[in-house]
Amino acid sequence: TNTMGDPHAPIHIIEYGDFQCPYCLRFWSETEPLLIEEYVNTGKVYFEYRSFPFLGPESVWAAEGAYCAGDQGKFWEYHDTLYANWTGENVGDFTQDKLIEYAKTINLEMDTFEACLSSETHKGKVAQAEADGVHATPTFLINGHVLEGAQPFSIFKQIIEKLLEGNLDSQSG
Numbered sequence: 001t002n003t004m005g006d007p008h009a010p011i012h013i014i015e016y017g018d019f020q021c022p023y024c025l026r027f028w029s030e031t032e033p034l035l036i037e038e039y040v041n042t043g044k045v046y047f048e049y050r051s052f053p054f055l056g057p058e059s060v061w062a063a064e065g066a067y068c069a070g071d072q073g074k075f076w077e078y079h080d081t082l083y084a085n086w087t088g089e090n091v092g093d094f095t096q097d098k099l100i101e102y103a104k105t106i107n108l109e110m111d112t113f114e115a116c117l118s119s120e121t122h123k124g125k126v127a128q129a130e131a132d133g134v135h136a137t138p139t140f141l142i143n144g145h146v147l148e149g150a151q152p153f154s155i156f157k158q159i160i161e162k163l164l165e166g167n168l169d170s171q172s173g
Contacts, residue, residue, distance in 0.1 A: 002067065002075045003048045005040040011160055013045055014141040016052040019062035019082045020089045021137040023150035028083045034153040039160060049079060051126055052137050058094035061117070063126045065099040068116035069108055077106045143168075 013035070017024040039045035051066065053059030062082050069078030081102045086093055096117060103113045116122070132141075140147040142159050145168065162168040 001073070002050065002070050002079075003046065004036070004076060005046040006043045007046050009040075009044055009046040011039065011045045011143055011163055012048070012141075013156075014048045014050055016050050016132070016134045016137055016139045016141075018051065018053050018055050018059045018137040019066070019079075019094065020053075020055040020059045020086065022089075024138045025083050025086055026150040027138050028080075031150070031153045031156065035156060038157075044164065045160065049075075050128060050132075052134055052139070053126060054137070056090045058090055058092075060126055061096055061099055062094040064120060064122050065094070065103070065113075065117055067122035067125055068113050069103065069106070071116060071121075072108050072112065074106055074108060078102065078108075081106060 015024075015027070017027070035045065035047065040047050049066075051059075051063030053063045066075055066078050066082065069075055082094065085098075085102065092098070099117060100110070100114060103110060136148055138148075138150060140151075140156075142156070143163055145159060145163075147155070147159065159168065
């Protein structure tokens, strides 16, 4: 599954990302670990990743690969593997052959993974962002409040703390 943390946490953060987007990579390397440590692991934040692949076919394939890994309970391991192997936009990092190689490194059941990838099982999930009115990556919805771009952890912390204190109106999202 593409979520982490307690589903009943008071704060729900949704990230819309593209595995080829450099700002998403920056969020993953600099901010996400702090969010997980301080808020997800402490039960305050439920974090969900949704893909918004707009940088080309490799973005779509990578997103579908991550959801296919999620079918086997390894969404986050695959998500981390993709970012760890990213070198640039549309340079061949996320061809279908490469995605299959990455799947092997985290010990996915390969017949299942390859069938999922080739049949575009998760195409519907991959197209969800535009329906939610998202136009850029990364975009975050924090209890419905929109935050765009690779913002530093301090910005997330401000918003989360205000929400936890009840000083920021929650919007249904």
